[in-house]
Amino acid sequence: MKVKFVGAGPGDPELLTIKGHRALSEADIVIYAGSLVNPELLNYCKPNCKIYNSAFMNLEEIIKVCDEGISQDRQVVRLHTGDFSIFGSLREQIEALNALEIGFELIPGVSSFLGAASALEIEYTIPEISQSLIITRMEGRTPVPTLESIESYAAHQTSMAIFLSSGMVDEVMAQLIRGGYPPQTPAAMVYKATWPDQKIIRGTIETLDALAKEAQITKTALIIVGNCLGYEFNPSKLYDKDFAHEFRG
Template identity: 40%
Template structure:
């Protein structure tokens, strides 16, 4: 059994033992970072952030004497060396990633290097783009009787996808999907969704730079997706919400139905 010491970082004493924090910055809106993430940025001696994806406003609360570094032009060795200089001097590092660090965040290789040097680290979660897109468009990702699961995936590109996770195979489940890192090949997305049996009438929300001032939310369908992408010039930092459960029918949860009892409420029919 493996027990992670980082799990003790919920209290003040546990936090003192952490030298590097991986912090989810959220999708772009500076107010969609967690309170904890913002506090740690304000306390850090080094704030190392992915400037190509994280707005400067997210790290604007860094201390005036803190070192704030944009990691966009740096490789793994350079970011690690930057972190280690601060740690060696007794400082604390806030490594700020877009969205949630656990999704396409490239934290595995960074933590591997830190583990090799005995550096204690922990992760603060963030709002990922798929959930931010659903919120911005007032979309429920789950629909009673039609869709009770949510898949986050990507189209195969420079980074391969396992044979068991091909988009067409996931589409056959007919549940809600968020497709990341695939805006360079919208035709490929449409082809795979169709190959998975989804009809051209299935609802799609194309969400561009969610949480940024230039945010765009385009409501379309699989059949209209290519035209929507071309018309609005959508490219990098675009997530596609595919919503087979949005068929226009009125399907609602039983949770607040007066005839649906649970541990905190009796049914009106109980007398």
């Protein structure tokens, strides 16, 4: 038996992967991130599956449940929101499992920055406008390395998906402007991307803070910035009839 880490996706239960669904449906024990994961996903579990909400557990308690479950030859699933590789506190859990010589398997999920892009009907990477995506967060109780400040990243003026910062929109926008983004650069917030109560606000770097306050969005939202949100675009060469290459997507 191994502990199976499953990425739950951004919210819509149908965005769980087939492999993740199989793991949930076979689980004897599920530890899920109750403050973020859509509880409808638990409908995929067996009736006798034991459910733990990690919103009320510390690391030691989570690992203890995993250890006891595996020692009893029961299948344990650790259900994370989105994909656990992005701000998922994954490393500390697998290091603790390694210390106990407990095996694990990682089953990736659809991250919320992907769900947000679909909600906004955008492509982050547009030829000659943006060919990179910066995924980052504002410094809060968790420090951010000096070279990874939002202000320093703003110098690139490319597409940005900013996690865990919706309660600090004013400072995020100020850092973006100080770093080099023009104030008129398109910006958006997506609250609970792909959930039934999803909410989208669109504006610019200079207007987003006021719009967020008006909408009373302070948590569970992604900030998206960049000209990928604008009307300008250039077609790729992928489907250009005059462009020869070996494969098309």
